[in-house]
Amino acid sequence: MSENLVKQPIIWVETNEHLEQICGHWQSKSMLAFDTEFMRSNTYYPIAGLIQVNDGEKNYLIDPTTIDDFYPLIDIIDNEDIVKVLHSCSEDLEVFHYAFGCLPNNIIDTQIAGAVLGLGYSVGYANLVRLVLNIDLPKSETRSNWLQRPLSQSQLHYAAIDVEYLFKLASYTIEQMASSKRLEWVQQDSRALVQNFFVNQDPDRSHLRFKSAWKLSPRQLASLIQLSRWREDLAQEKNVPRNRIVKESALFSLAQQVPTHVSQLKGYEGLNERMIRSNGSKIIKIVSAVKNIPEQELPARLPAPLTAEERALLDILKNKVAQIADQLNVPNELLAKKKDYEFLIHGLRRGDVQIPLSFAGWRRDIIGNALLEITKNQGN
Incomplete structure (x- = not known):
C-alpha cells in the first residue's frame, strides 16, 4: 500500500499565506526535491494540478488551483544557493515556465545522475528508486485526474512518495558522484536542460519535428518552416494541441505541393472543412509568399540520410x-x-x-x- 511508504508528514498548502510561510522556511535549505502533476490532454500548455516539494523532513503538496501569489515559490525556484532536484525534468520545466513564468536555477536531474553512476540511460523514476533504494513504488495514480478536488487519499500518498524518495535518491546519488568526481558532469548536463528549454520551444524550429523534411527542396522547406511556425503560433494562441490545428501529414503535403487556391485544400487529408473556412486563405497566403523568396535567401536543404x-x-x-x-x-x-x-x-x-x-x-x-x-x- 502506498500509505505505508510515506514516512514523513504530508502538508497540504492551499493559501498564499501558508505558501509564503513555508517558502521562508525553505530559504535556509540547501536542497529541495520537486515534482509536478499536470493535465494537458486537450491543451497546448500543461495545466498545473499539484506542485510537490520535499525538504528532507516533510512532504509539501502545493495546490496551484487555489493559490494566486506564487512569488515566494518563484524566489525559491530562482535561488541559486538551493539545489532543486527533479527527475527527467523536461515536462516539469514546462510547468514552471507556463504556470510561474520562471525556470529553476541550480538543478540536479536524477535521471542524468543515474546514467553517470552507470545505472542505465534514461531510466524511469520508479526503476531508479528500485535500483538504488530497493523500494517498489506504486504506479496506480500515474494517469489520474490531478485537477479534481478533493484529491483522493491514494493521490495524496502517491504525490508525497514521489518527492520523499526523490530527496533520498538525490542524497545517495550526490554522495556517490562526489566521491567519484562526477558531480560536475551531472550539474553541467542538468544546467544544459534548462538552457536548451527555449531553444526546444522555439516555433522557428518546429519544422525539425518532420522526419522526412530532408526530402524537400529549399523552396518546399521554406514553405514547411513558415507553415510549421504558423501552426505552432496558432496552437499556442488557442491553447490546443498542434495536431488539433493541422495534422503533420497535411502540413507536409502542403509544403510539397504548394496549392494556389483555397478550393485545392479540400483534397488534403487532415484538413477539415472548418479549418479550411477559418484559415484556408491564411495557408494559401503563406505558401504563395514563399514563391517570391529569392533563391539566395532560401534555407539550405536538410541533410539526407547517411550513405x-x-x-x-x-x-x-x-x-x-x-x-x-x-x-x-x-x-x-x-x-x-x-x-x-x-x-x-x-x-x-x-x-x-x-x-x-x-x-x-x-x-x-x-x-x-x-x-x-x-x-x-x-x-x-
Missing part, C-alpha cells in the same frame, strides 16, 4: 564511444547521442568538421576530441 560509407564511419565512432563508456562504466548514450554522430558526419560532408556543441563541457576531453580526430582522418 553506406557514412554508416561505416558511424560504426567506427560508435565503437570508440562504446570502448570509452565501458572504461568509465557508463551508458554509451551518456557520452554521445545520434545527433552528435550525425553532426560530425554532416560536417565531413561539407568539409567543415567541428565538435558538437553538446561536447563543449566535460565530454570534450573524454570523447569529443577523439571523435573529432577520427572524423577528420576519415576525410583525409
Whole structure:
C-alpha cells in the first residue's frame, strides 16, 4: 500500500499565506526535491494540478488551483544557493515556465545522475528508486485526474512518495558522484536542460519535428518552416494541441505541393472543412509568399540520410564511444547521442568538421576530441 511508504508528514498548502510561510522556511535549505502533476490532454500548455516539494523532513503538496501569489515559490525556484532536484525534468520545466513564468536555477536531474553512476540511460523514476533504494513504488495514480478536488487519499500518498524518495535518491546519488568526481558532469548536463528549454520551444524550429523534411527542396522547406511556425503560433494562441490545428501529414503535403487556391485544400487529408473556412486563405497566403523568396535567401536543404560509407564511419565512432563508456562504466548514450554522430558526419560532408556543441563541457576531453580526430582522418 502506498500509505505505508510515506514516512514523513504530508502538508497540504492551499493559501498564499501558508505558501509564503513555508517558502521562508525553505530559504535556509540547501536542497529541495520537486515534482509536478499536470493535465494537458486537450491543451497546448500543461495545466498545473499539484506542485510537490520535499525538504528532507516533510512532504509539501502545493495546490496551484487555489493559490494566486506564487512569488515566494518563484524566489525559491530562482535561488541559486538551493539545489532543486527533479527527475527527467523536461515536462516539469514546462510547468514552471507556463504556470510561474520562471525556470529553476541550480538543478540536479536524477535521471542524468543515474546514467553517470552507470545505472542505465534514461531510466524511469520508479526503476531508479528500485535500483538504488530497493523500494517498489506504486504506479496506480500515474494517469489520474490531478485537477479534481478533493484529491483522493491514494493521490495524496502517491504525490508525497514521489518527492520523499526523490530527496533520498538525490542524497545517495550526490554522495556517490562526489566521491567519484562526477558531480560536475551531472550539474553541467542538468544546467544544459534548462538552457536548451527555449531553444526546444522555439516555433522557428518546429519544422525539425518532420522526419522526412530532408526530402524537400529549399523552396518546399521554406514553405514547411513558415507553415510549421504558423501552426505552432496558432496552437499556442488557442491553447490546443498542434495536431488539433493541422495534422503533420497535411502540413507536409502542403509544403510539397504548394496549392494556389483555397478550393485545392479540400483534397488534403487532415484538413477539415472548418479549418479550411477559418484559415484556408491564411495557408494559401503563406505558401504563395514563399514563391517570391529569392533563391539566395532560401534555407539550405536538410541533410539526407547517411550513405553506406557514412554508416561505416558511424560504426567506427560508435565503437570508440562504446570502448570509452565501458572504461568509465557508463551508458554509451551518456557520452554521445545520434545527433552528435550525425553532426560530425554532416560536417565531413561539407568539409567543415567541428565538435558538437553538446561536447563543449566535460565530454570534450573524454570523447569529443577523439571523435573529432577520427572524423577528420576519415576525410583525409
